[in-house]
Amino acid sequence: MPKILPRKFYAEPTGKLARKLLGCRLVRERRGIRLAGRIVETEAYIGEKDLACHAHVGKTPRTRIMYGPPGVCYVYFTYGMHWLLNVVAEEEGFPAAVLIRALEPLEGLDVMGRLRPGKTALEFCRGPAKLTRALDIRGEHNGADLCRPGASIWIEPAAVGPLRIERTPRIGISRTPEPWRSKPWRFTIKGNHFLSR
DNA sequence: AGCACGATTAACT
DNA sequence: GTTAATCGTGCTC
Numbered sequence: 001m002p003k004i005l006p007r008k009f010y011a012e013p014t015g016k017l018a019r020k021l022l023g024c025r026l027v028r029e030r031r032g033i034r035l036a037g038r039i040v041e042t043e044a045y046i047g048e049k050d051l052a053c054h055a056h057v058g059k060t061p062r063t064r065i066m067y068g069p070p071g072v073c074y075v076y077f078t079y080g081m082h083w084l085l086n087v088v089a090e091e092e093g094f095p096a097a098v099l100i101r102a103l104e105p106l107e108g109l110d111v112m113g114r115l116r117p118g119k120t121a122l123e124f125c126r127g128p129a130k131l132t133r134a135l136d137i138r139g140e141h142n143g144a145d146l147c148r149p150g151a152s153i154w155i156e157p158a159a160v161g162p163l164r165i166e167r168t169p170r171i172g173i174s175r176t177p178e179p180w181r182s183k184p185w186r187f188t189i190k191g192n193h194f195l196s197r
Numbered sequence: 198a199g200c201a202c203g204a205t206t207a208a209c210t
Numbered sequence: 211g212t213t214a215a216t217c218g219t220g221c222t223c
Contacts, residue, residue, distance in 0.1 A: 043204070045204075052204070053204090054204080054219095057219090057220065057221095060219080060220070061219085062218080062219060062220085076204085076218085076219095077217075077218060077219090078203055078204070078205070078217090078218085079202095079203060079205050079206080079215080079216070079217085080203090080215065080216025080217040080218080081205080081206085081215065081216055081217080082205050082206075084204065084205085086204085099204055101204085127205070127206075128204070128205075129205050129206065130205090130206075170204070171204075171205095172203085172204050172205070173204060175202085175203085176204095196205095
């Protein structure tokens with residue numbers, strides 16, 4: 001049986017959760033096959049005051065998942081073609097989430113190759129929209145509970161201990177005003193080869 | 198009803 | 211380095 005991270009793991013300040021998720025294994029069970037990768041890059045989006053966070057507009061049909069309990073998927077559609085996967089953080093009522101930006105592929109590489117035609121393993125999950133494509137994560141996973149046994153998506157604990165973690169500003173928010181644009185809320189496993197470009 | 202824009206990617210030059 | 215692809219969301223009229 002997989003060892004699924006419990007809800008209390010996610011009920012943390014968003015930046016702390018973003019760091020804790022590095023090294024953990026994201027697992028997607030699809031048609032009885034495990035597609036999995038090690039989380040190597042995350043970003044924290046923290047509350048209504050954070051102008052880069054979708055919740056800065058308040059509670060809407062799109063953002064309501066972030067206001068709910070932690071340990072739930074917030075999956076949204078952007079640029080007319082891409083799905084992005086987040087994990088809801090903090091206590092229920094405070095809107096925040098961790099964006100999963102890159103994985104090091106570990107299981108189900110053959111299936112990932114079919115879902116990412118023409119790409120090498122290095123490129124399967126090297127970006128937030130690439131990994132949702134490689135793991136076949138889409139809108140139907142919005143609201144999926146990562147803590148429920150028997151689900152089609154969950155996260156398993158890190159296999160090894162503390163990692164060398166690097167902190168940088170978040171990617172892709174160049175139009176967001178300061179000070180939010182420059183907050184060092186992107187976290188990576190330093191030197192990992194599978195980070196987004 | 199119409200509009201501008203986006204937590205991106207791939208395919209260009 | 212530049213740009214098209216493509217549509218849901220939230221805002222304005």
